[in-house]
Amino acid sequence: xxxxxxxxxxxxxxxxxxxxxxxxxxxxxxxxxxxxxxxxxxxxxxxxxxxxxxxxxxxxxxxxxxxxxxxxxxxxxxxxxxxxxxxxxxxxxxxxxxxxxxxxxxxxxxxxxxxxxxxxxxxxxxxxxxxxxxxxxxxxxxxxxxxxxxxxxxxxxxxxxxxxxxx
Numbered sequence: 001x002x003x004x005x006x007x008x009x010x011x012x013x014x015x016x017x018x019x020x021x022x023x024x025x026x027x028x029x030x031x032x033x034x035x036x037x038x039x040x041x042x043x044x045x046x047x048x049x050x051x052x053x054x055x056x057x058x059x060x061x062x063x064x065x066x067x068x069x070x071x072x073x074x075x076x077x078x079x080x081x082x083x084x085x086x087x088x089x090x091x092x093x094x095x096x097x098x099x100x101x102x103x104x105x106x107x108x109x110x111x112x113x114x115x116x117x118x119x120x121x122x123x124x125x126x127x128x129x130x131x132x133x134x135x136x137x138x139x140x141x142x143x144x145x146x147x148x149x150x151x152x153x154x155x156x157x158x159x160x161x162x163x164x165x166x167x
Contacts (some may be wrong), residue, residue, distance in 0.1 A: 033078040050144040056118055062111030064141040088127035107138035
């Protein structure tokens with residue numbers, strides 16, 4: 001039996017639902033991406049795909065860590081490690097970058113390379129989906145559906161047999 005999560009504060013909102021800061025039953029502070037669903041239709045395909053992709057990519061230091069999936073009557077909670085800031089919030093803060101940009105770019109490329117090695121292409125890389133922890137390590141997040149297109153996924157299996165058409 002799952003212990004109900006107590007949602008503390010909203011970290012982010014999107015077309016999918018909300019991401020909350022909460023505490024896991026283990027005592028760890030976590031982020032929970034709560035995605036509503038109807039009892040009639042069940043989980044959305046993009047939610048299933050996001051969980052599948054996160055499981056496929058685990059464990060990797062440049063991918064946000066999936067802790068568990070929490071099922072509720074009217075929603076699914078994807079419980080992830082809590083990472084306190086996004087690249088967007090860092091950019092808006094206007095902090096002194098002093099060599100940080102090169103390190104973050106290295107982390108980003110390492111995360112993308114891991115995705116590609118595992119056959120996943122994250123088609124929604126933007127500052128809001130790049131998380132930065134307290135040690136200034138960047139992690140890729142949000143492997144779900146793009147806003148405005150609930151049937152499309154920003155993460156698709158990479159077709160290793162695809163060819164570039166002749167010019």
